[in-house]
Amino acid sequence: MRGKVMGKDSKVVLITGASSGIGAVAAERLAAAGHTVVLGARRADRLAEVAEKINANGGTATALPLDVTDRAGFARFADTARDRHGRIDVLVNNAGVMPLSRLDALRVDEWQQTIDVNLTGTLHGIAAVLPWMTEHGGHIVNISSTLAFEVVPASAVYSATKAAVRALSDGLRKEHQNIRVSVISPSFTESELLGSGGDPGTMAWVQDMASKLNMPTSVVADAIAYAVDQPATIDVSEIVVRPAAQAG
Known part of the structure; x- marks a missing residue:
């Protein structure tokens, strides 16, 4: 049985990205452990449902609309969280998109969207909390992917953004010894990530693979919680999570 943190x-x-998938389940997991969670996502109605569920179960959650591609909006999100709760201890940069296609499909708008959300959105999050954490310490958890390690046909742009997230995480860790930086890199996971965009044929193939290999979202949420719950002297630099059937 997992313990509950106190005081x-x-x-x-x-x-x-807390309105569904990894973000929502991680929020529930962390709140159940005794942490205060501040949830951001574009879908305000879904976000409110997640927060209401957490609060009804005895946790403490606040829902704030957030588009991670909006730098000023991300700054307001972080400032509001700090104003309400007095501090920011952890940021989980989880929001992401995954519209897969071969490069010769020239789905250039989707390339840009992938960069804007997966990479620039992560940078916006870092920028929003870094002044506070530089002074007070803290922990940034960035969600990458196993596709950061291995590029497959149709994943080039997505893989590039997730590899970049790993690189900037490593740089941030080396620049700030008082800020813990963790990268969580999951493979196929139950989520809505494959629900929109991308080349239809490619996405149908990936969804078929996912139906055979998907890990429960709770597995990734547990990895996030493990990193968060380590003492301030311990940095869990990276966790890679794959289904056993894919690990060979």
């Missing part, structure tokens, strides 16, 4: 061990955790 000074409880953290204020900001989570992006």
Whole structure:
């Protein structure tokens, strides 16, 4: 049975992409452990449902609309969280999109969307909390992917953004010894990530693979919680999570 943190061990955790999938389940997991969670996503109605569920189960959650591609909006999200709770201890940069296609399909608008959300959105999150964390310390958890390690046909742009997230995480860790930086890199996971965009034939193939290999979202949420719950002297730099059937 997992223990519940109390008092000074409880953290204020900001989570992006928290209206569904990994973000929502991680929020529930962290709130159940005793942390205060501040949830951000574009779908305000879905976000409110997640927060209401957490609060009804005895946790503490606040829902704030957030588009991670809006730098000023991300700054307001972080400032509001700090104003309400007095501090920011953890940021989980989870928001992401995954419209897969071969490069010769020239789906250039989707390339840009992938960069804007997956990479620039992560940078916006870092920019929003870094002034506070530079002074007070903290923890940034960035969600990457196993496709950051291995590029497959149709994943070139997505893989590039997730590899970039790993690189900037490593740089951030080396620049700030008082800020813990963790990268969580999951493979196929139950989520809505494959629900829109991309080349239809490619996405149908990926969805078929996912139906055979998907890990429960709770597995990734547990990996996030493990990194968050380590003491301030321990940096869990990276966790890679794959289904056993894919690990060979």
